[in-house]
Amino acid sequence: MKPLCEFSSDEIKTAVAERYGQVASNSGQKFSFPVGRAFCESVGYDPKQLDRLPVGIWESFTGAGNPQEYVDAKQGESVLDLGCGAGLDLFFYAQRVGPTGRLLGLDLSMPMLEKARANLNLLGISNVEWLHAPSDAIPLPDESVDLVTANGIYNLSPDKDAVMKEVVRVLKPGGRTVFAEIVLKSELPAEVRKGIDDWFRCIGGALVEEDFLDRMRDQGFSNPRVLWSGRNARTGHAASISAVIRAEKA
DSSP states (O other): OOOGGGOOHHHHHHHHHHHHHHHHHOTTSOOSSOOSHHHHHHTTOOHHHHHTSOHHHHTTOOOSSOOGGGOOOOTTOEEEEETOTTSHHHHHHHHHHOTTSEEEEEESOHHHHHHHHHHHHHTTOOOEEEEESOTTSOOSOTTOEEEEEEESHHHHOSOHHHHHHHHHHHEEEEEEEEEEEEEESSOOOGGGOOSHHHHHTTSTTOOBHHHHHHHHHHTTEEEEEEEEEEOOTTOOSTTEEEEEEEEEEO
16 A cells, blocks of 8 residues: 555545545445444534435535534625535535525535535525635635635645635635634654545644644634534544634734
8 A cells, every 4th residue: 555655745635536526426335434424413413403404415424523503604695615525514504694695615526516516406505606626726716705614624635734825815804714623632653644544534634733723823814723622433543633713814
């Protein structure tokens, strides 16, 4: 097996797109990370709400946690969801921004993006634009969205600084970002970051919490802070935690 350290950024992106395409098309197969309904419920998504939604919207859920309580999307706002997956989080944001709001779902995996589109169409949500692109090259104009959210996308991105820079670029003045991510309490030894499966498990590309926040400051965010942290099925390594992070555009 090819060591993780020998993968280029483009190779990592290709591998991520392929693996999450498999999650979209065959969510019932075994992966090296949690997928689906049981994981959704374990991180706090309401089972009664999930019961009312199409199976396709939660069967491929693979987030880092649950940012829903902290994402303060408002009526009429524009919200960009990086790594939107099969559309579960987007569905809940749609309830907040209403029909006058603007939703944008971005994903690197075309099968996942197509699944999200089908799910939201099924739910009658039409104010969504779909972007097939990596998070470090967002195909949107400068200062065009009010809020950028995500659920585990930074860990899967080889150039986290580039993603942060792009988020700052597309946010309007006074805009904010609120997202869930896996961060580390302390640096991991190289021997636990061996292969591409470790990248998918949010270990290969994880950053220590303070390093993550420092990088956000360096890229132009104001007051990045952790609103909540805890452990879940995605935090397999003892040094990893799930965190909900917020910052404003400086």
